[in-house]
Amino acid sequence: MGWRALGVDHSAVAIERAKALTAQEKASTAARLTWQVADVTTEPVKPGGYDLTLISYLHLPPDQIAAVLLSAAHGLAPRGHLVVVGHDRRNLREGVSGPQDESRLYDVDAIRDVLADVPEVVVELGETVTRPTEDGDALDTLVRARRLPLR
Numbered sequence: 001m002g003w004r005a006l007g008v009d010h011s012a013v014a015i016e017r018a019k020a021l022t023a024q025e026k027a028s029t030a031a032r033l034t035w036q037v038a039d040v041t042t043e044p045v046k047p048g049g050y051d052l053t054l055i056s057y058l059h060l061p062p063d064q065i066a067a068v069l070l071s072a073a074h075g076l077a078p079r080g081h082l083v084v085v086g087h088d089r090r091n092l093r094e095g096v097s098g099p100q101d102e103s104r105l106y107d108v109d110a111i112r113d114v115l116a117d118v119p120e121v122v123v124e125l126g127e128t129v130t131r132p133t134e135d136g137d138a139l140d141t142l143v144r145a146r147r148l149p150l151r
Contacts, residue, residue, distance in 0.1 A: 006036060040071075048078070056086070079148075082121070084144075095137055
C-alpha cells in the first residue's frame with residue numbers, strides 16, 4: 001500500500017530477525033520499513049501521528065496493557081486504526097498454548113472499557129476468533145478501533 005512502517009519490539013533478537021526479512025524485500029519496500037528495539041510501556045508515542053497501530057500478542061499485566069492501549073489510541077491520526085490481537089482469556093480453559101496467567105490474557109469487553117476513555121476512538125469490531133494450530137485450536141481476541149475524523 002506504500003505505507004511507511006515502524007516495527008517496535010523489546011527483543012533485539014526479534015528486531016534482528018525482522019531486519020533480516022526486510023533485507024530480502026525489494027529495495028523500494030525495504031526503504032519504507034524501520035525497526036526499533038524499545039519498551040512500549042515507556043517509549044513515548046507521538047500524539048496523532050499514526051495511521052495504523054498493531055498490538056500483537058503483547059501480554060502484560062493489566063495496568064501496563066491499559067496504559068499501552070491508551071497511548072496507542074492517543075497516537076492515532078484522524079481516521080487511523082488500532083488493531084489488537086492476542087490470546088483470549090477463554091483460551092486458558094478452551095484453547096491451547098499461550099500465557100497461563102489469566103490476568104495477562106485479553107478480553108474484548110476489557111479493551112472496550114479502556115478505549116472508552118478516549119471518546120474520539122470507537123471500537124468497530126471486537127470478537128474472539130479461533131486460530132488453528134498444530135496442537136489444536138487457540139482462541140484469540142481481535143479488536144479493531146478507529147479514531148474519528150476531525151470535525
